[in-house]
Amino acid sequence: GEDVEQSLFLSVREGDSSVINCTYTDSSSTYLYWYKQEPGAGLQLLTYIFSNMDMKQDQRLTVLLNKKDKHLSLRIADTQTGDSAIYFCADLYNQGGKLIFGQGTELSVKP
Amino acid sequence: NAGVMQNPRHLVRRRGQEARLRCSPMKGHSHVYWYRQLPEEGLKFMVYLQKENIIDESGMPKERFSAEFPKEGPSILRIQQVVRGDSAAYFCASSPPTGSSENTIYFGEGSWLTVV
Numbered sequence: 205g206e207d208v209e210q211s212l213f214l215s216v217r218e219g220d221s222s223v224i225n226c227t228y229t230d231s232s233s234t235y236l237y238w239y240k241q242e243p244g245a246g247l248q249l250l251t252y253i254f255s256n257m258d259m260k261q262d263q264r265l266t267v268l269l270n271k272k273d274k275h276l277s278l279r280i281a282d283t284q285t286g287d288s289a290i291y292f293c294a295d296l297y298n299q300g301g302k303l304i305f306g307q308g309t310e311l312s313v314k315p
Numbered sequence: 316n317a318g319v320m321q322n323p324r325h326l327v328r329r330r331g332q333e334a335r336l337r338c339s340p341m342k343g344h345s346h347v348y349w350y351r352q353l354p355e356e357g358l359k360f361m362v363y364l365q366k367e368n369i370i371d372e373s374g375m376p377k378e379r380f381s382a383e384f385p386k387e388g389p390s391i392l393r394i395q396q397v398v399r400g401d402s403a404a405y406f407c408a409s410s411p412p413t414g415s416s417e418n419t420i421y422f423g424e425g426s427w428l429t430v431v
Contacts, residue, residue, distance in 0.1 A: 234418075235418050237420065239422070244427075245424060245425070246319075246321075246406060246422045246423055246424035246425045247358075247406065247408075247422040248422075249419060249420065249421055249422070252418065252419065254418075292357065292358070294358075296418070296420075301346055301348050301363035301370065301371065301410065301420075302348075302360045302363060302371060302373075302374075303348075303350075303358075303360060303408075303420065304360070305350075305357045305358040305359075306357060307356075307357045308357055
């Protein structure tokens with residue numbers, strides 16, 4: 205079946221940029237999403253990108269998509285301690301409602 | 316903020332009891348999805364529903380689990396005869412109707428089921 209992979213951990217210092225990477229296998233992917241989850245909470249939609257785009261910027265967030273390599277990244281500029289959370293990449297499979305999630309990347313921001 | 320509303324937030328059931336989880340989609344959204352997050356694991360798709368229709372239930376366990384989204388009222392995920400392995404966070408999500416200019420999929424805060 206289709207798969208989405210992420211590295212499990214990332215540690216950065218406050219003020220630095222964070223880059224969270226994701227790879228996927230779905231060749232018919234249309235939309236890719238980034239969600240943030242804090243402990244004991246739900247998933248907060250951060251941003252999403254349509255597959256015919258290379259880049260999308262939204263305030264401190266920049267999403268880069270390399271469709272040829274099936275690689276997606278989320279860059280958080282000027283990372284703050286409040287950004288510490290688990291970040292999930294998700295692929296909208298087969299244009300339906302089924303999101304295929306990566307395992308999540310735990311971002312730790314040190315002061 | 317009339318987001319995706321789930322209740323209860325926390326539910327404790329004894330083995331063999333039934334669990335009912337409810338989800339009200341965002342205003343204007345007609346598609347509802349249920350996902351399960353087991354401890355130390357990512358989120359797994361369970362079912363996709365529109366009003367009175369199950370569109371995709373490929374992620375639902377074959378037994379004891381059922382879902383509905385009636386014409387009136389919230390979507391319900393029902394787990395009969397719960398076992399310890401059902402302990403997980405269950406997330407509901409919703410999205411706008413097909414053909415909408417937005418492809419946003421918003422999640423609720425989750426329902427944490429503990430089976431004792």
